[in-house]
Amino acid sequence: MNLIERPTAATIETHGLRKHYGRTLAVNDLTFTVVPGRVTGFVGPNGAGKSTTMRMILGLDTPDEGRALVGGRPYRGLRTPLRHVGALLDANALHPARRACDHLLWMAHSNGIPARRVDEVLDQVGLATVARRRAGAFSLGMKQRLGIAAALLGDAPVLMFDEPVNGLDPEGIRWICGLLRGLAAQGRAVLVSSHLMSELEDTADHLIVIGRGRLLADTSVRDLRAQASGGRAQASGGRAQASGERAQAPGAQTQASGERHGLEQISLEEAYLRLTRDATEYTATEDGT
Amino acid sequence: MRRALRAEWTKWRTVPSTALAPWLAVALTLAASAVVAATAEPGTTVCPTAETCDTVRLTLSGVQLGQVPVVVAAALTVTGEYGTGLIGPTLTAVPRRLRVLTTKAVTVTAVALAAGLLSVAGCLIIARALLPGSGLPVPPADATTWRAALATVLYLALITLVSLGIGALLRNIAAAVTTVLGLLFLLPILARLLPNGHLLEKYAPTTAGLALQTTKNLEAQLISPSTGLTVLTAYAAAATTLGALRFHTHDP
Amino acid sequence: MMDGFPDVMRAEWTKFRSVPVYLGTLLGAAGLMVLFAVLISSGSPGTYDQAPYVDRFRFTHRPLTGDGSIVARVAGQRADHPWAMAGVMIKESATAGAPYAVLAVTRGHGIRLQARFTTDIAGSDHKAPHWLKLTRAGTVITGYTSTDGSVWRPVGTVTMTGLPSTVEMGLFATSPGAERAVPMRPVLMRTRPGTAVFDNVSVTAPGPPWRTDDIGGAGSPEPPPPLGIEPTAVTVTTPAGDIIGQADDGSRVIAAVAGSIAGLLPLLALGSAFVTAEYEHGLIRTTFAARPGRVQVLAAKAVVLAATVFTTTLVAGLAAFLITQPLLRLQGFRPPTYPDPSLADPTVLRVLVGTAAFLTLGAVLALGVGAILRHTAAAVTTTIVLAMAPVLVTPMAGGPWPQRLGPLAGLSIQQIKETDDAFLLPWAGRTWTGFTLLCAYAAFAFAGGCVLMRRRDP
Incomplete structure (x- = not known):
């Protein structure tokens, strides 16, 4: 591939990002770094500010304070941004009357990416047979794949995916997890957001957890489990009992208080739920209303 | 810039509603002009007698109908991105917002000019064929005719830019189409109802456009062709500036 | 269902x-x-913003001193509005608002004898072609119509008190449209010029040459054509215009x-x-x-x-x-x-x-x-x-x-x-x-x- 510019360092940094939407503080003093070579999960409850943060990284929204950098530079200053960052924000952001291949083609043209990349990425995501079909006829899963293809188009060292597993069947989820791990193994920085920890359980190496716009944790997966289990071991018996009853995720084992050999098996899901318990914007009540 | 332009052109030609618009515009213009040329009779203000008939204006009048597809497509290039959420990928691919709008403007103008040239050429050919049957003289192949023809092409380009600006300003295709078509077709009529409306009518875009096509009896027009061109340019500049401001500053 | x-x-x-x-x-x-x-x-x-009437039309006329009459045959009338008129007129002077009496054919309301924006007498239900005659005796003006030019039927009489000795007499046409209609209607129709073709024009006494004026500043696309000394055939093409007094x-x-x-x-x-x-x-x-x-x-x-x-x-x-x-x-x-x-x-x-x-x-x-x-x-x-x-x-x-x-x-x-x-x-x-x-x-x-x-x- 003929690169116009050398790809810069594969990092995403945010420094003190803050954003209001009307009177709501969507993102509050968010600072983190995404480094290459691993899959970083960006997790938080719905409405926590994940999409807003990603949009600010891509220069779609302007932060009230703070800044976001890609490879040390602001996104809007990049001349061929698709070669620096590949992003999937909204799988439905397509014109329904345009063919899938043309949707990728204009993006390729805009950044001087050769047209053959379009065929390559469509092949990579498994849409080669439907390339010439109108995007409006695609199912949700196919649209997700098309969005992923768009992110891969520029062969960028930094990749960001907002809820990529939405609409994918189990086989598709497994495929994308493999894809993400493979991209990270190539030395790219991969940021994947989700509001379901179970999706990221086997994929993410590192986690950035946010809730109500604030950073709650910026740690490796192992450390998060340890932190959560440690807290649990110190809990009173009653509380451990209650949390044991709440842990429904597969692989979780309810334990009586104080037994340390259940530590490794605490699911990421539960650890995350405990962490974000207070920060959840939208919670169903006990009786399901 | 060149790459962004290429991307905009690819976007334009890969969606039926924009890709087919110029062809529809040419077809409608030629059809309308053909009907006019075949059925025109002396006795109107534009064509009082056979000798004093402004046949150039008659034959170019089809553009009043043909402008509609091009104008709507121009608004769609912007509003379509908001409606589908495509504005996200667009600004991700080309973060400089002004560049995005400029390349859209260049694309729609180029299409309007091409459609306009084809249309007026076709209209003049049709005039030669059909006007003698109505007993009216054929437009002479002189400077005045060329001036009116080229001015019509310019009119189409300018009015397309107006529509683009309004599309960027309103971000909604129903609103944009209603505003632009209302500006073109309804404003002159409503202007006549209002007190001091003659000013409004004088500076309406349609009035300017018709003045550009007039070759005879220029004194009876509300506005001279050159003033008409200035007025239209002012409209295009205002609309694109306002549209650019909205495009640039607001979060999508 | x-x-x-x-x-x-x-x-x-x-x-x-x-x-x-x-x-x-x-x-x-x-x-x-x-x-x-x-x-x-x-x-x-x-x-009606200038005056409580509209008085706009093209008038081909010559002065008449004392008593006299004018005869003309309206050979054809071409206009859109049902109230478009073509006929003969005696008018105090060639200015808008001056008192007048007319005998005219209309497109949709037959023959009318009208005067001073207020009088309107209906004649027979004829369209062009038809013969018209208007006679003046002092302050009394009488209108007659005929199908052949020899047998005349009276239409009516109007008395115009204060009519001076010298008046203008001649042929006219109107083409109402936007003027007659309410100014509050959006005007989609065009008002086309109205044309009246007269022949067999004769007046009782010869006099100064005929002239053509646009009364009320109608503003025409072309100047009126010059006339000979004693024309017998006249075409009057009027741009949009009307003669009407204010009414609901x-x-x-x-x-x-x-x-x-x-x-x-x-x-x-x-x-x-x-x-x-x-x-x-x-x-x-x-x-x-x-x-x-x-x-x-x-x-x-x-x-x-x-x-x-x-x-x-x-x-x-x-x-x-x-x-x-x-x-x-x-x-x-x-x-x-x-x-x-x-x-x-x-x-x-x-x-x-x-x-x-x-x-x-x-x-x-x-x-x-x-x-x-x-x-x-x-x-x-x-x-x-x-x-x-x-x-x-x-x-x-x-x-x-x-x-x-x-x-x-x-x-x-x-x-x-x-x-x-x-x-x-x-x-x-x-x-x-x-x-x-x-x-x-x-x-x-x-x-x-x-x-x-x-x-x-x-």
Whole structure:
């Protein structure tokens, strides 16, 4: 591939990002770094500010304070941004009357990416047979794949995916997890957001957890489990009992208080739920209303 | 810039509603002009007698109908991105917002000019064929005719830019189409109802456009062709500036 | 098929009222209607703003001193308006507003003897070609008509007190249009020049040469042709013009609905968007999943749309009517010439309710087109172009048929005075014809939408 510019360092940094939407503080003093070579999960409850943060990284929204950098530079200053960052924000952001291949083609043209990349990425995501079909006829899963293809188009060292597993069947989820791990193994920085920890359980190496716009944790997966289990071991018996009853995720084992050999098996899901318990914007009540 | 332009052109030609618009515009213009040329009779203000008939204006009048597809497509290039959420990928691919709008403007103008040239050429050919049957003289192949023809092409380009600006300003295709078509077709009529409306009518875009096509009896027009061109340019500049401001500053 | 329809309607109403843009459009259209009514009523009365008459025509004349007469045969008259006149005239002087007496053929009202903006005597029901004679004896002017030029029948007599010895006598033609009609009507028709061809022109006594003047500064596209010393054949082509005194032309009611065409366009967009928005965002699948009866859905949409548009525009029309009355009185539209209109008057009710119905039918037509085309840009554009077609076509092709056949034909319901201001509206003299045609269009579009909705997959 003929690169116009050398790809810069594969990092995403945010420094003190803050954003209001009307009177709501969507993102509050968010600072983190995404480094290459691993899959970083960006997790938080719905409405926590994940999409807003990603949009600010891509220069779609302007932060009230703070800044976001890609490879040390602001996104809007990049001349061929698709070669620096590949992003999937909204799988439905397509014109329904345009063919899938043309949707990728204009993006390729805009950044001087050769047209053959379009065929390559469509092949990579498994849409080669439907390339010439109108995007409006695609199912949700196919649209997700098309969005992923768009992110891969520029062969960028930094990749960001907002809820990529939405609409994918189990086989598709497994495929994308493999894809993400493979991209990270190539030395790219991969940021994947989700509001379901179970999706990221086997994929993410590192986690950035946010809730109500604030950073709650910026740690490796192992450390998060340890932190959560440690807290649990110190809990009173009653509380451990209650949390044991709440842990429904597969692989979780309810334990009586104080037994340390259940530590490794605490699911990421539960650890995350405990962490974000207070920060959840939208919670169903006990009786399901 | 060149790459962004290429991307905009690819976007334009890969969606039926924009890709087919110029062809529809040419077809409608030629059809309308053909009907006019075949059925025109002396006795109107534009064509009082056979000798004093402004046949150039008659034959170019089809553009009043043909402008509609091009104008709507121009608004769609912007509003379509908001409606589908495509504005996200667009600004991700080309973060400089002004560049995005400029390349859209260049694309729609180029299409309007091409459609306009084809249309007026076709209209003049049709005039030669059909006007003698109505007993009216054929437009002479002189400077005045060329001036009116080229001015019509310019009119189409300018009015397309107006529509683009309004599309960027309103971000909604129903609103944009209603505003632009209302500006073109309804404003002159409503202007006549209002007190001091003659000013409004004088500076309406349609009035300017018709003045550009007039070759005879220029004194009876509300506005001279050159003033008409200035007025239209002012409209295009205002609309694109306002549209650019909205495009640039607001979060999508 | 009809069971559960109230539920569907409730769903569609919820959809409608939960989109702020829809409600905003309704209010905006209503606002435009009231705004235009107020603006129009605050300006000058238009037709009569200079003087309580309109006196604009082309006059080919020569002076007459003392008694005399003029004979001419109107060989042909070419004009659009039923009240277009062509004939002979005796006028105190060649200035606008000067007292006059005319004997003329008209396009639609037979032979008339008129004088001083107030007298109007009907003669026989003839059109051109016909012979006319006007004689002056002192201050008494008598008009005669004949089919062959030898046997003359009197039409009537007018006495013009204070008529000086020297007057102007000659031939004239008028071409009313925008001038006669109420200034508050949107003018889609063109007023074409009117042409009258006279032959066998003779006057009792020879005198100074004839001249041609444009009375009232009609402003013609070409200067009058020079005449010979004693012409016997004369053609008078007059640009738009009329001779008429101030009279109630329905302005006080028309002002209230003058802005209705401004409110039309947003309502057309609303009608189309209400259905196309669902297709474009894929919501239609959810809608059809929730309620498989597709015709029910479109019918429910039509009912909700019709109810909201009708209510809003009726209230707007009533508000405009009430607000404009004091404004109009201030502008000079007062009794006795312009009596106060009342809401109890069936004509007034027909105009107000009919206008609201016209706008409602337009919105439903747009809904049908939207269901047929399923694409917002295409549907809104098509509906607006169809509605505005007369604006486009009439300047090019002329004639009443573009207005009569398009959706704007529904404006016929707004007629107040047959043939006068109705001249600017389609189907002059037939208030319900155009309106019924619009009903048919709306029904047709709706039916087409239903058929296609059932057949095609969203």
